[in-house]
Amino acid sequence: xxSSSEEVRKHLKTYYIVFGSxxxxxxxxxxVGFMHLPIAVAVAVAMLxxxxxxxxxxxxxxxxxxxxxxxxxxxxxxVFFFLMLLLVPSLTFFEPDYSDFVDGVSGSGR
Amino acid sequence: xxxxxxxxxPFWRKYVFSVDHKVIGIQYxxxxxxxxxxxxxxxxxxxxxxxxxxxxxxxxGKLLGGSIVGQTETGYVLTGxxxxxxxxMHGTIMxxxxxxxxxxxxxxxxVLPLQLGAPDMAFPKxxxxxxxxxxxxxxxxxxxxxxxxxAANSGWTSYPPLADIATTGQTMWLFGMVLLITSSLLGSINxxxxxxxVRAKGLSFxxxxxxxxxxxxxxxxxxxxxxxLEAAGVLQLMDRLADTSFFLPSGLVVSGEVQTQISGxxxxxxxxxxxWFLAHPEVYVLILPALGIVGEVIxxxxxxxxxxxxxxxxxTIFLGFMSFIVxxxxxxxxxxxxxxxxxxxxTTMIISVxxxxxLTCMIISLWGAAIRYTVPMLFALAFLPMFAIGGLTGLxxxxxxxxxxxxxxxxxxxxxxxxxxxxxxxALFAGVYYWFPKATGRKMSDFLGKLHFxxxxxxxxxxxxxxxxxxxxxxxxxQFDQTEQLHGAAVQGLTVMASWSAWLxxxxxLPFIFNFFWSIFRGQKVGANPWEATTLxxxxxSPPPHGNFATTPVVYCGPxxxxxxxxxxxxxxxxxxxxx
Amino acid sequence: xxxxxxxxxxxxxxxxxxxxxxxxxxxxxASEVMLFGAxxxxxxxxxxxxxxGTWPAHGSEILDIPKATFNTLVLIxxxxxxxxxxxxxxxxDVAKGRLFLLITFxxxxxxxxxxxxxxxxxxxxxxxxxxxxxxxGGKEYMNVSGHLTEDSPALTRAPRRxxxxxxxxxxxxxxxxYAAEGHGESGAEAGADHGHPEPIRIEGSNIHxxxxxxxxxxxxLATYFTLTGLHxxxxxxxxxxxxxxxxxxxxxxxxxxxxxINRVECTGLYWHFVxxxxxxxxxxxxxx
Numbered sequence: 008x009x010s011s012s013e014e015v016r017k018h019l020k021t022y023y024i025v026f027g028s029x030x031x032x033x034x035x036x037x038x039v040g041f042m043h044l045p046i047a048v049a050v051a052v053a054m055l056x057x058x059x060x061x062x063x064x065x066x067x068x069x070x071x072x073x074x075x076x077x078x079x080x081x082x083x084x085x086v087f088f089f090l091m092l093l094l095v096p097s098l099t100f101f102e103p104d105y106s107d108f109v110d111g112v113s114g115s116g117r
Numbered sequence: 118x119x120x121x122x123x124x125x126x127p128f129w130r131k132y133v134f135s136v137d138h139k140v141i142g143i144q145y146x147x148x149x150x151x152x153x154x155x156x157x158x159x160x161x162x163x164x165x166x167x168x169x170x171x172x173x174x175x176x177x178g179k180l181l182g183g184s185i186v187g188q189t190e191t192g193y194v195l196t197g198x199x200x201x202x203x204x205x206m207h208g209t210i211m212x213x214x215x216x217x218x219x220x221x222x223x224x225x226x227x228v229l230p231l232q233l234g235a236p237d238m239a240f241p242k243x244x245x246x247x248x249x250x251x252x253x254x255x256x257x258x259x260x261x262x263x264x265x266x267x268a269a270n271s272g273w274t275s276y277p278p279l280a281d282i283a284t285t286g287q288t289m290w291l292f293g294m295v296l297l298i299t300s301s302l303l304g305s306i307n308x309x310x311x312x313x314x315v316r317a318k319g320l321s322f323x324x325x326x327x328x329x330x331x332x333x334x335x336x337x338x339x340x341x342x343x344x345x346l347e348a349a350g351v352l353q354l355m356d357r358l359a360d361t362s363f364f365l366p367s368g369l370v371v372s373g374e375v376q377t378q379i380s381g382x383x384x385x386x387x388x389x390x391x392x393w394f395l396a397h398p399e400v401y402v403l404i405l406p407a408l409g410i411v412g413e414v415i416x417x418x419x420x421x422x423x424x425x426x427x428x429x430x431x432x433t434i435f436l437g438f439m440s441f442i443v444x445x446x447x448x449x450x451x452x453x454x455x456x457x458x459x460x461x462x463x464t465t466m467i468i469s470v471x472x473x474x475x476l477t478c479m480i481i482s483l484w485g486a487a488i489r490y491t492v493p494m495l496f497a498l499a500f501l502p503m504f505a506i507g508g509l510t511g512l513x514x515x516x517x518x519x520x521x522x523x524x525x526x527x528x529x530x531x532x533x534x535x536x537x538x539x540x541x542x543x544a545l546f547a548g549v550y551y552w553f554p555k556a557t558g559r560k561m562s563d564f565l566g567k568l569h570f571x572x573x574x575x576x577x578x579x580x581x582x583x584x585x586x587x588x589x590x591x592x593x594x595x596q597f598d599q600t601e602q603l604h605g606a607a608v609q610g611l612t613v614m615a616s617w618s619a620w621l622x623x624x625x626x627l628p629f630i631f632n633f634f635w636s637i638f639r640g641q642k643v644g645a646n647p648w649e650a651t652t653l654x655x656x657x658x659s660p661p662p663h664g665n666f667a668t669t670p671v672v673y674c675g676p677x678x679x680x681x682x683x684x685x686x687x688x689x690x691x692x693x694x695x696x697x
Numbered sequence: 698x699x700x701x702x703x704x705x706x707x708x709x710x711x712x713x714x715x716x717x718x719x720x721x722x723x724x725x726x727a728s729e730v731m732l733f734g735a736x737x738x739x740x741x742x743x744x745x746x747x748x749x750g751t752w753p754a755h756g757s758e759i760l761d762i763p764k765a766t767f768n769t770l771v772l773i774x775x776x777x778x779x780x781x782x783x784x785x786x787x788x789x790d791v792a793k794g795r796l797f798l799l800i801t802f803x804x805x806x807x808x809x810x811x812x813x814x815x816x817x818x819x820x821x822x823x824x825x826x827x828x829x830x831x832x833x834g835g836k837e838y839m840n841v842s843g844h845l846t847e848d849s850p851a852l853t854r855a856p857r858r859x860x861x862x863x864x865x866x867x868x869x870x871x872x873x874x875y876a877a878e879g880h881g882e883s884g885a886e887a888g889a890d891h892g893h894p895e896p897i898r899i900e901g902s903n904i905h906x907x908x909x910x911x912x913x914x915x916x917x918l919a920t921y922f923t924l925t926g927l928h929x930x931x932x933x934x935x936x937x938x939x940x941x942x943x944x945x946x947x948x949x950x951x952x953x954x955x956x957x958i959n960r961v962e963c964t965g966l967y968w969h970f971v972x973x974x975x976x977x978x979x980x981x982x983x984x985x
Contacts, residue, residue, distance in 0.1 A: 012787055012788045012789060015784045015787040015788055016784075016788055018784065019781070019784060022777055022780055022781065022784070023777075025777075026773065026774070026776075026777045029773045030770060030773065033766065033769050033770060033773065036979075036980050036984065037762065037766050037984065039984075040756075040757075040762070040980065040983070040984030040985075041757075043755060046985070049984075049985055050985060053980040053981070053984055053985055054980075056980070057976055057977050057980055060976045061973050061976050061977065064776060064969050064972060064973050064976065065969070065973065068776055068777075068779075068780045068965070068969045068972075069965075069966055069969045069970075074714060074715070075712070075713055075714040075715075077712065077713050078713065078715070078720075078723055081723070081724070081727060082723075082727060082730075084341075084438075085341060085727040085730050085731065086730070088341055088441050088442075088731065088734075089730055089731060089734035091441065091442055092345060092390075092394055092731070092734055092735060092738045093734060093737055093738045093741055094741070095390075095445075095457070095460070096386070096387070096390040096445075096457075096738060096741075096742050097741055097742055097745045097746075098454070098456045098457050098460070099386065099453045099454045099456075099457055099746075100745050100746060101454075101456055102454045102455065102456055103455070103456070235703075235704075236701040236702065236703065236704075237701050237703060238703075239703055239705075239706075239717045239721065240717070240718075240721060241701075241703075243721075302725075302728055305724075306721050306724045306725055306728075307721075309720075309724055310717050310720050310721045310724070313710070313712060313713060313720070314704070314705045314710040314712075314713065314717055314720060315703060315704050315705065315717070340724060340727065340728050341727060341728060341731050342731070343728070343731075344728050344729070344731035344732035344734075344735060345731060345732070345734070345735035345738075347732060347735075348732055348733075348735035348736050348739070349735065351923065351927070352736075352739065352923065355912060355919065355923055359859060359911075359912050359913060359919075360858060360859040360860065360912075360913035361912045361913055361916075361919035361923070362913075362916055362919065363739065363743070363916065363919055363920075363923075367748055367751075377905060377906055378855070378858065378860040378906065379860075379913065380751070380908075380913060380914060380915045380916060380919070381748075381751075382743070382747055382748055382751045382752075382915065382916040383743065383916055383919075384742060384743060384746055386742075387739060387742050387743065390738070390742070391735055391738070391739070394735070663701065664701045
C-alpha cells in the first residue's frame, strides 16, 4: 500500500467518523441488550451490529477497503471455515424425530 | 542488507542459530529422522507385547523405566499403562515430531526457496524461531517420559474425560503441542509469503513445480487448521489445571466416585470436534508434500512432463479446501447424530475424487516413458500402489454403515499406515535420495539404496497388510493382548507375522542410516545437476552457498520441459528459454 | 546479521499490493480468527447443550455491563489512536506518531486495569450448593449466592485443587447481583429477588459444594475467563510491541524510516484485530 502523505491526510476524517459510528453502535448494542429480547432475535441483532462494527474496523482502520482482492479471498475462505466450525457441531442437537420409523411407537404430530 | 558476512560468522551462528533456510532445513531433517527412529523403536517394543503377550522383554526389558514395564513372575513385562504410553507417544512422535517436520520443515525449507529461485525465505529469523520452537516441543515431549506417571497415555488423540484426569505426562504433552503448533504456524506463514512474493521473475503460478503447489496448499492447511487444536489444548489445560469442566460432563464417575467438586456441564464431544478439525487436514499435510516429491521424481525419471498438470493443481487445491469439512468422519460412532453423520459422509465421499485424480495423473505419467530406475524412482514407483491401497481402504471407513464394523479396529490402523508408511515415508525416502546431492554435493550409494528399498518394501507390507484382516476379524485398537478374546486369538498368527515384519523392517533401515552418514563424507562427488532435472534448484551449486544463486534466475518456461521435440537436449531448464 | 536481501521486504509485490511483512501479518490474523473461532465454537456448543439451570439466562446476571461498556469504548479509542499513530508517521510527524503510540499504550493499560477489577470481583462472590433446602426470606432454595460476611470462617482451597474445603459453616448475605433462573428446585437462586440483608448460616454438613465465581464455577464462567483471558494476553502482547516501537522509533526514524512505518502499520493491524475480537466478545458474553 504505497499511500503518500497527502492521501493519508485525506483519510483522517474517515477515521474520526468511523470512531463516532463505532461508539454509537456500542451504545445501541448495550441498549438492545437491556431489552431482553427473545434469544433468537437477540442473537441475530447482536451479531448484526457486531458484524457491522467489525466491518468498519476491518475496512477502514485495517485498510481492507483499499487492498487487493487476494487478501479478501483468503479472509473469506477463513471466515467460511470459521462458520463451519462455529455452527456444524451444534447440529448434534437438531436431530429429526425417528419415532415414525420405529415399529410400535407412534410418531408425534401424526 | 549484505550477503558478505556469512563466512565471518562464528560456528554457532552459522550452523546452530542459523537463519539460512538450507541449514534450518537440514536441522529439521536430522532432528525429524531421529524422532522417526525413536517412534519406530517405541512401537517395536509394543509389537513384542502384541506378539508374545505377558512375556519378558528380552535384553531391553530391564532398561525401560518403571512407568512402562513392571516386574512380574515372567520377568520385565509391559504394563497396560506403559503400553498405552508407548502407543500415544508413538503416534504423537511419528506425526508431529517426525513426518511433518521432515516433509514440511525439512524438505519445504531446503527445497522451496531454491525451486522458487529465491535467495532465502521471506522471514529468515522467523524461520529459525520456528525450528527452535519445534526443538523445544520435542524436548518437552521426551521429558514427559521421565515424570511421575510417565508420558501421556490417552492416545495421540487425547480424548477426555480420560485425558483430563490422566497423570502429569498429559500436561506436558499439551505444552509440547503448543510449542509444536507455534512452530508450524510460523513456518506456514513463511512458506506462503515466500511462494507468493519472493519467487523469481517469470515464475508464474502455472509454471510452479508440483512440489511448490503441494507445499503451498499444505501451508494453508497448517495455518488455518492448527489453531483450533491450540484452543482445544488450552481448554484441556484449563480442565487439568484450573478445574474447569469444558470436557467433563455432569455426573461423571471416576473410580467409582461421583465428581461433585467440578461444575460438570461440559462435553467430551467438544474436544473431538476441535481435535479432528485439525487432525483431518493434518493427514493431508502428511500426504501432500509426499505427492509433491513423487511428482518431481516421476517427471525427472520418466523424462516426460507430468500428465495432467492443471488437473493435478486444481485437484490439490480442491482437496485442501474439502479437507476442512470432512473432520467428523472420525466421529461416526460417538452418537453425534444422523444429521452430522450424513453431512460428513457426503463430504468424505466427495474428497476421495481429487485424491483419485492426483493418483491417476501420476500413474498415466508413466505411460510410454523410458523409466530410469534410480533409487528415488524405486521409492516413488512403490508409493503409487501403496497410496492406492491406503486410499481405497479408507472408503469403507468413510461410509457410516461399514464404519460401524470397522471403527477403532486394526483395519483403521492398516488403512492409515498404508498411506503414511509405505506412502508418505517412502516418498520422503525418495526425496532424501533425490535431493541429497543438492544438499551435500555427493550422491548416496545406489547399491545401499537398493539394499534399503527392497527389504523395506517387502517387510512394510508384511506389517500392515495383515492388519486389514485382523481388523475385519474384530480385533480392536489400543489393546495390549488380543488373545484374551476368541476372535483375537484366532488371528494371533497374523499379529506375530506383523511383529516379525516390523523388526525386520527396522533392521532394513540400517543400510539407509549408514548410507546417509557415510555418503556425506565419502559419497561420489557430483556437480550441480546430477539428475539432469529442469527445476530451478538444480541451477544452484551443490551445495548452494549463502544466497543460493550467483545471479537471480529468470524463468522462461514450465517446470517439466523434458523430451521436447526439436530440442538438442532431452531436458530444458526452467531458467533457459526453449530454442526456437 | 547474515541475512540476504529479500525481495519485497519493503517494496509492495504487484500481486498482493503488500510488502512481505504485511502479507505475513494478515495470514497470521487469519490463523487468529480460527483460534478465537474455535473458542466461540466452544461457547456455542456448551451453551446449546447446557443442562437446564447451569447457564445464565442473560450475561448481566453474572457480569458487569457498565465496566465492560466503558472498556469497549476504551479499546475502540485505542484502535483510533493506533491508526492515527501510523498516519502521523506517514505524514512525517514523528512526535505526534509517538504521542499516539503512547496514548494507545495507556488506553490498553486502562482496559487491563478495569479487567482486573472485573476479575477480582468474581473471587469475592461465592455460591453454596446445599443438600437440604435452605430458607431465605421465607422461600426454599437449593443454592445461595452472595458475599460471605467477615465472621464467616476463613476458607482454604483443597490441596492442588481450586475447590474449597468445606468449612464448619458459612455466613452468607444473599444478594441480587448473581442470580440465575432455573437454578435449584424452586426454580430460582436465593439472591434473585433483590437479596436478603440478613446473613444466613449454613452448616458445613449441609454443604454439597462451595465455590467462588472462578473459571471452575460453571461452563459459562470457564468459557468467559478463557476467552477474555486469552484476549487479555493478546493485549499484553500488543502492549509489549507498542512499547518497543515507542523506544525504538527515534533511532529507526533517522536510519530505517520505511521499516519503522511498516512495523507500526503491522502492529496496528494486529491491534485492530484485538479490538475486533472484543467487539464480538462483548455482546456474546455480556448481552446475550
